[in-house]
Amino acid sequence: MASKPDLLVIGAIAGAHGVHGEAKVRAFGDPAMIARYGPFLDPAGKVIFTPKKARHSGGETVIVTFKEPVTREALIAMKGTLLHVPRAALPEPDEDEFYYSDLLGLAVEDLAGEPLGTVKAVNNFGAGDLLEILPPEGPSFYLPFTKQAVPHIDLKAGRLVANPPEAEEDEDDEARE
Incomplete structure (x- = not known):
């Protein structure tokens, strides 16, 4: 049996943006970096979406376009879905910073x-x-x-x-x- 991957939650789907399959993602870290850590995974390590482009929309929200086709309705249904990445994809925290x-x-x-x-x-x-x-x-x-x-x-x-x-x-x- 394979061991569970070491994953960290970096954001959550906050809803759909527009009608062309873009998602609003709430970033739990640096919004400018959220799409740079590779594919977004579920808790078991399975790919949910692979970010293609992201733009900061203010506050904690980022608008993300995915490589996979996705509908507005699917994104609305996924609201609240936590997005994970492998811990190894993230930088080591600075002194006095912690995950x-x-x-x-x-x-x-x-x-x-x-x-x-x-x-x-x-x-x-x-x-x-x-x-x-x-x-x-x-x-x-x-x-x-x-x-x-x-x-x-x-x-x-x-x-x-x-x-x-x-x-x-x-x-x-x-x-x-």
Whole structure:
């Protein structure tokens, strides 16, 4: 049995553009680069579409023309379809930059080394990236993905150090007393 390819999600079909088989694609990275990483794949690694041309249309949206024939109706039906590429097709992130998929499953410790849980998801609800942390017990909680709240990430060791904002508030209260 073949192993599952190492894929990353780089965008999603947002709908059709015009009547000539162009798609609106929401880019989850640099919109100018989305069509340069090769074919768009499904989660199993099968080719969905091969981008031929792309042009930035503002914000996170890119208008993409494909090598494969596709109808407006098919693109509308595929709205929300995630587009994957092989991880090897993407550049290595710069220092202090991370692919979200690299953060998932990392152990989370506080500044004293006490376990807080694991990274369950990375979300952005409009006010910046948030790490959803699943503690050993109880409901998950969110941690701002900032240098102040997450001062250290060690991907090789599979962990990150967190300085939750509540801890900072507690320290401020103790200093006032």
